[in-house]
Amino acid sequence: MKFRTNIRELFGGDRRVLAGAGAGLLCAAAAAVAAVPSASAGTTEPSSSITLAIPKASPSPDTVFADPTDAAVQLFATLQPGDSLKALLERSGVAKTDVATAAGLVAQSLPAGVPGGTELEILLGPSAKGERRLERLSFQPGQAFRLFVGRTLSGKLKLARDAVSVDATPQHFTGVTGGDLFWSLRAAGVPAQSAREYIDALATRVDLRRVGPKDEFDLVIDHVRDGAGKTRTGPVLYAGLRRRDGRSVDIVRWTVGDRTGWFDPSKPEQRVEGFEQPVRGRVTSRFGYRIHPILRFGRFHDGVDFGAAWGSPVFAAADGVVTRAGWSGGYGRQVRLAHPDGVVTSYAHLSRILAAPGTRVQRGQLIGLVGSSGFSTGAHLHFEVRRAGRPVDPMTFRPAGVERISATDLAALRARLEQLRSI
Secondary structure, three states, rough: OOOOOOOOOOOOOOOEEOOHHHHHHOOOOOOOOOOOOOOOOOOOOOOOOOOOOOOOOOOOOOOOOOOOOOOOEEEEEOOOOOOHHHHHHHOOOOHHHHHHHHHHHHHHHHOOOOHHHHHHHHEEEEEOOOOEEEEEEEEEEEEEEEEEEOOOOOOOOOEEEEEEEEEEOOOOEEEEEOHHHHHHHHHHHOOOOHHHHHHHHHHHOOOOOOOOOOOOOEEEEEEEEEEOOOEEEEEEEEEEEOOOOOOOEEEEEEOOOOOOEEEOOOOEEEEEEOOOOOOOEEEOOOOOEEEOOOOOOEEEEEOOOOOOOOOEEEOOOOEEEEEEEEEEEEHOEEEEEEHHHHEEEEEEEEEEEEEEOOEEEEOOOOOOEEOOOOOOOOOEEEEEEEOOEEEEEEOOOOEEEEOOOOHHHHHHHHHHHHHHHOO
8 A cells, every 4th residue: 555645725724634653655547548449439348457347326426425623634545456446445454343344335235346556545544543524435446437435414324326427439540660570660650568469469360570670560559548547558459561572461359259369350261369468567687697686696587577566366378277376485376277288387476366177267367466475576477388397588489279250259349440540
């Protein structure tokens, strides 16, 4: 949890926000910046964002709550992955009875809980016996609505919500590849993460060394903008490349059955990539010999380290069976998966394990949270791939299969391509 104090006039007159010395307050607030969408067409394609049920209808906060005139402290907090609203409110010094009531009201509207990364605003009353009365709680757990917990004129805590206008138009970018594809994408306004994702997608279909400077890139990115101007950039939905030699590429992120990946609308036989990056983060240590960060001498590094914040979600790189989920010496908390052809993947130094031995998991399924357990210098994921017991470089190992999709799925895929390219 991260907090900050905000000392300013809240309600006019001489009443000011007083920051409690024991609140331990920092702020964590971030806003993504993206280009303005080029059209108004929407999309129903599922993305990697968390899906929330819209809360049951409730009155607007303007018609329910009394003004929080007793508020003495204003806190801003970000709920970290794996944390709970109840625990966050307790750490904020909220009175225990108010914690239970507020958490119960929110749970009725969000049975799956408040998503990690949600920013909250908390107004508290004066301190009494080390606790503070909750005057107002507000946060936006989804793009389409904002939830409030506040006090009515009678003093009781009640839940209300406000609808938030949303523009879910994906963003469409085109341009010339130039001498450096990544920087040409960035110059066109493509976010850095989306540029890398686009390049990774193309790499599954074409040798990037043969992409010419006069070829043309074409991509569509999932994008949502709410009425307050906050944006969320999702995954790349379409990746295209118009090549001077005529061998163009058109692939669409699509779901067939229980598999989501890149599909080619031009044919029923589909190349299905076996692995995906298990955590969102940059590579901090590659496969091969290196100076060990703790032992300080040369030692072979059997995997790849991804730098990521504590508690970041870790996903299965491919479909497989959990063969180990527990403590494993220097690996700390480790999940190990078995895949076809004698391939095994390992996910180590976790802070929490979310998979059980003997269970089958799918590519992209949550199996743990990033940590620093075992022989580790800080929060990161150590990812290994072994084939027949021998370590291989996860960054170059790309097992793939071929599957045939039905005529119905192929028709839907082609319609999706036309929809995205028309944006």
